[in-house]
Each structure stands twice: as C-alpha cells, then as structure tokens.
Amino acid sequence: MLTPLRGQVYERLEAFEDHLQMELGLRAASFGPLYYLDHPEGIGQDACFWNQNRWLRPFRLSFGSISEAVTALRDMQRNWAPRLFTQFRRGALIQSQLPFLSTKPRTFPWLVPDTPVGAWTLLDAHTLIGSTHCSSPFPGGVISFEEDKEGPPSRAYLKLWEALVRFKKWPGPGDRCLDAGASPGGWTWALARLGAEVSAIDRAPPAERVLAMPGVRWIKHDAFTLKPEDIGPLDWLFCDVICYPPRLYEWIQRWLASGLCSNFICTIKMQGKPDLETPRRFAAIPDSKVVHLYHNKHELTWICGAGNVP
Ligand SMILES: C[S@@+](CC[C@H](N)C(=O)[O-])C[C@H]1O[C@@H](n2cnc3c(N)ncnc32)[C@H](O)[C@@H]1O
Known part of the structure; x- marks a missing residue:
C-alpha cells in the first residue's frame, strides 16, 4: 500500500548534522541518516540548506515481497538511488532489480538529464520510504568528476x-x-x-x-x-x-x-x-x-x- 507523506525527508551531511538539527528544530523525527519534518512549509520550503539531498515528494510503501517493492518503484519511474541504514541485504536485492543508475565520474561540462532521480530506504523488512523527486539532480546528492591533476593549482x-x-x-x-x-x-x-x-x-x-x-x-x-x-x-x-x-x-x-x-x-x-x-x-x-x-x-x-x- 502506497501512502503519500505530507512532509519532507532530509539526508544528513555526516559532518554537519548539528547544523541540520538547528535548521529543522525539535519537531523533526530522525531515522538513520534521515530526518523527517511533517510540515516543511512551517520552516520555509527553501530555508533548510545543510543537507545532502531533500526528498520533495515522500511516500511510505508497505509491501509483502521484494518483487512487489521493485514493481511499485519501477511503475513510478526509472531512476532510484538507495540510502540504506538497515535491512542491507533486502535493500541490495531490491536495488539489484531496479534499472542501472550510473554514478561514474563525469567529464565537465556535463548537461545533467532532466529525468528525476528518486531516493528510497527501508525502515523494516516490509516498509519502504521513498520519493520520486529530490532537490539534488545527482543520485543521493553525490557527483564526482574526471579530475585534472595537472592544470588547476587547487581542487576548488x-x-x-x-x-x-x-x-x-x-x-x-x-x-x-x-x-x-x-x-x-x-x-x-x-x-x-x-x-x-x-x-x-x-x-x-x-x-x-x-x-x-x-x-x-x-x-x-x-x-x-x-x-x-x-x-x-x-x-x-x-x-x-x-x-x-x-x-x-x-x-x-x-x-x-x-x-x-x-x-x-x-x-x-x-x-x-x-x-x-x-x-x-x-x-x-x-x-x-x-x-x-x-x-x-x-x-x-x-x-x-x-x-x-x-
Ligand atoms: C578559498 S581561497 C579561493 C580559492 C580559489 N577559488 C581557487 O579556486 O583556487 C580564498 C581567497 O580569497 C582571498 N581573499 C580574502 N579576502 C579577500 C578580499 N577582501 N578580496 C579579494 N580576495 C580576498 C584570499 O587571498 C584567498 O586567496
């Protein structure tokens, strides 16, 4: 069963979790590396910056089998990036049956595709939280580039x-x-x-x-x-x-x-x-x-x- 959630999910930045907590205040619930705020409009949709990725249209999916979870995600769209913090084996089985999502280093300039990249995690063996749209166009908010080790004098x-x-x-x-x-x-x-x-x-x-x-x-x-x-x-x-x-x-x-x-x-x-x-x-x-x-x-x-x- 798919239930839309009213709030937004925030992926913490390892080094700046306290900044995110300050922005979200005490009202946010946390699970693993993720924070959930029920009424993001209360703090201003764009007033929260210290996160790696923001899940804009979250939902909860209660599912029976792995193939049921896979079918539900595939029916929504192609691209899904996992952010697992529990149920790693089950999560890996789900991700392995989803379309391949490339995370290879990019050559600059790179025109990032318009296709949305969703995010998902497991709360337990039969509960998935996901979002079709996220604030970052990169899977899980992560991007790497083919670096030039000789030309630039700094990595900035x-x-x-x-x-x-x-x-x-x-x-x-x-x-x-x-x-x-x-x-x-x-x-x-x-x-x-x-x-x-x-x-x-x-x-x-x-x-x-x-x-x-x-x-x-x-x-x-x-x-x-x-x-x-x-x-x-x-x-x-x-x-x-x-x-x-x-x-x-x-x-x-x-x-x-x-x-x-x-x-x-x-x-x-x-x-x-x-x-x-x-x-x-x-x-x-x-x-x-x-x-x-x-x-x-x-x-x-x-x-x-x-x-x-x-
Ligand atoms: C973080 S570094 C910049 C790195 C640079 N973007 C790069 O790619 O190599 C900051 C620089 O700001 C300069 N800076 C500090 N205050 C400044 C000011 N008021 N006006 C101009 N430059 C300033 C410093 O001299 C330093 O070189």
Whole structure:
C-alpha cells in the first residue's frame, strides 16, 4: 500500500548534522541518516540548506515481497538511488532489480538529464520510504568528476564545476567573468578553459600558469572595496572569498542594485558557529538557490541567475 507523506525527508551531511538539527528544530523525527519534518512549509520550503539531498515528494510503501517493492518503484519511474541504514541485504536485492543508475565520474561540462532521480530506504523488512523527486539532480546528492591533476593549482574548481552543472549553464567564449578571491586560481583556471575573459581579484597572485592562460588578468585589490561601476558590465560574477556571510551579502546587494551582472555563483563560508540567517536572505533573492554542494565543506553555495536552477 502506497501512502503519500505530507512532509519532507532530509539526508544528513555526516559532518554537519548539528547544523541540520538547528535548521529543522525539535519537531523533526530522525531515522538513520534521515530526518523527517511533517510540515516543511512551517520552516520555509527553501530555508533548510545543510543537507545532502531533500526528498520533495515522500511516500511510505508497505509491501509483502521484494518483487512487489521493485514493481511499485519501477511503475513510478526509472531512476532510484538507495540510502540504506538497515535491512542491507533486502535493500541490495531490491536495488539489484531496479534499472542501472550510473554514478561514474563525469567529464565537465556535463548537461545533467532532466529525468528525476528518486531516493528510497527501508525502515523494516516490509516498509519502504521513498520519493520520486529530490532537490539534488545527482543520485543521493553525490557527483564526482574526471579530475585534472595537472592544470588547476587547487581542487576548488570541483565545487565550481558542480555549481555550474547544477545551474545547467556556464560561461562561454568571450563571456566577461569576475573571480573574487581567485588565488591560487582553481576557479579562474576552470573559467579560462571555457574560453571566458576572467578578471581574477585577489591580494595574492594566482599561480603563474593560470595567469598565463588566454583571457586571464589579475587585479590586485580587496574585492569588496571595488565598486561595480569600477569593473563595468559582467556576464558572470564568482566569489570564493573567505569572509563573514553578511559582508558578502552586502557586497552582492550592491552588484544587484547596479544591474551590471546577471549570473552569480558565490560561496557562503561559515566562520565558526553557523550563520543560519544570511543564507536565507540569499535564498530570498529572485532566481536564487542556496545549496550545500557535494564538494562544499563548511560552506554553502549561492547560485543566482535567470534559468531553471535545479
Ligand atoms: C578559498 S581561497 C579561493 C580559492 C580559489 N577559488 C581557487 O579556486 O583556487 C580564498 C581567497 O580569497 C582571498 N581573499 C580574502 N579576502 C579577500 C578580499 N577582501 N578580496 C579579494 N580576495 C580576498 C584570499 O587571498 C584567498 O586567496
């Protein structure tokens, strides 16, 4: 028997479970790595960011045999990612009879398919909780890329790649990009590889091999004391500066007010205690999403621009 659930399920991030608990409050029920909140609208649909994946349309399935569970899932859609914390043998048998879901490393740029990827788990031998739609387009919120071990001077480019894949768009040849807090240059490297014109702002210089890439120039400056008018029109603004979130928010407000840029990807970095308020203010900006990317650490990513940010 299939019963829709009213709330949402949140997959915890191993290292930041306390952040999720703070966001959800005491009303959430937990089972294994999952939290269930009955009335997510009570906390604001998009006010919860410290999770690996959010199950948007959860249901409970009471089933008799394994084949009954498999048929029920297959009848709903093709893609299902398991998040098992008990009943591992039974869960593996169910997953083995579902269509294959590739988790191979992707080559950037990769256009993530629109097909929904569901999630499911077992509560006991005859009870499955699942969701056809999830907040992350990646199975279980996890993505890996074919890495470049020689070009980029830091691995920070992986979170930029992930953000661009989630945005489903990226800079093209000649696009004007500002990369604030650019050094040692992982993001600048990734942008220059796409053929973009990159102004890399940092007090420290980017790696020489990045500075030598076509289209890259270094501006030795404090990013936050440069006015949008000093820079001029941009296609993309990127920021990976380590700073208190309100400082970033205030700077971004100036850019939004200037109307000089339409696409933004910024890391909201936590300094000690998590700031729960500022990410909500970022998420309230039109055409925005705040997410914890698989490649994020103690930080969130704000993605903003026209288009459908999944
Ligand atoms: C986490 S690192 C950025 C890594 C970079 N995205 C990459 O891919 O290699 C943060 C950088 O921000 C720079 N930074 C800190 N405060 C800054 C400011 N006010 N303006 C510009 N850069 C700043 C630091 O010098 C540091 O290089």
